[in-house]
Amino acid sequence: MTTEEDSVILYGVPLSQPVRAVIWTLLLKDQDFELVMINPGSKGEMGSRNPDYLRKSPSGTIPCIEERATGFVLSEAHAILCYLSRKNGWDDLYPTNIRIRAKIDSYLHYHHRGARDASLGLFAPRVRKDLNIPEVMQTISITLLTRAIKLLDSAWLSESPFLTGHGMTIADIAAYVEIGQLHHRFTNLFDFGPYPNVSKWLDRMALVEHHDNVHASLQALGNLAEKSPTIDDIKDANKMGYALINEVLRRS
Numbered sequence: 584m585t586t587e588e589d590s591v592i593l594y595g596v597p598l599s600q601p602v603r604a605v606i607w608t609l610l611l612k613d614q615d616f617e618l619v620m621i622n623p624g625s626k627g628e629m630g631s632r633n634p635d636y637l638r639k640s641p642s643g644t645i646p647c648i649e650e651r652a653t654g655f656v657l658s659e660a661h662a663i664l665c666y667l668s669r670k671n672g673w674d675d676l677y678p679t680n681i682r683i684r685a686k687i688d689s690y691l692h693y694h695h696r697g698a699r700d701a702s703l704g705l706f707a708p709r710v711r712k713d714l715n716i717p718e719v720m721q722t723i724s725i726t727l728l729t730r731a732i733k734l735l736d737s738a739w740l741s742e743s744p745f746l747t748g749h750g751m752t753i754a755d756i757a758a759y760v761e762i763g764q765l766h767h768r769f770t771n772l773f774d775f776g777p778y779p780n781v782s783k784w785l786d787r788m789a790l791v792e793h794h795d796n797v798h799a800s801l802q803a804l805g806n807l808a809e810k811s812p813t814i815d816d817i818k819d820a821n822k823m824g825y826a827l828i829n830e831v832l833r834r835s
């Protein structure tokens with residue numbers, strides 16, 4: 584366990600994909616943190632569009648971290664993962680070899696108009712109905728996502744068990760929280776049958792420590808292929824995930 588001085592506040596909810604990436608990384612590295620629930624898109628007191636939160640995260644998105652010792656705040660999941668890895672010397676998750684690191688960065692940049700579209704095209708239309716995502720946007724996102732899955736299968740994962748080599752890095756964590764949510768073990772919104780390398784990688788990632796703890800809220804939503812969750816289902820899933828993560832932190 585790291586010292587009190589290293590402790591961070593993490594703003595977000597466990598059903599958010601980029602928030603899960605940060606939670607998973609922090610738990611894997613046994614780094615102390617406090618999860619403060621911030622509701623994405625809400626202007627309410629604990630909402631990501633509330634002026635108090637916008638002062639920390641001007642884009643109004645989760646995740647965002649705040650360092651207790653320095654008051655330093657940072658949003659954008661990938662920037663957070665890189666920053667924490669550099670600061671804490673998590674060289675297994677973000678190797679110092681400049682070419683491996685550059686490959687990880689390459690994936691992290693690519694992700695935003697690739698795997699991230701899993702959320703815009705398939706997850707959010709069922710879970711964030713308030714966003715009224717237009718059909719045409721959903722269609723474009725599904726095309727971009729499918730292209731990304733094909734690319735992962737035929738290139739990134741064709742010769743190695745993880746995206747950038749033999750060890751799991753923050754690139755795999757960032758990718759999995761998006762792509763993995765669609766697997767039949769969770770929402771069942773995408774058929775991975777035609778993609779054997781991605782399928783094996785999904786199974787490999789599901790064995791990584793804390794996978795189940797981090798994904799408990801998603802698991803609670805169940806299969807979304809036929810039925811969308813209610814607002815109460817979503818709130819309950821987030822609350823349950825939050826309680827479980829706090830329990831894991833208490834035990835460590």
Ligand SMILES: N[C@@H](CCC(=O)N[C@@H](CS)C(=O)NCC(=O)O)C(=O)O
Binds near residue numbers: 599601623
């Ligand atoms: N590029 C950002 C995306 C973050 C993001 O889109 N978060 C969503 C929740 S999954 C959010 O905060 N949405 C609220 C809003 O846009 O109002 C990151 O990776 O951190």
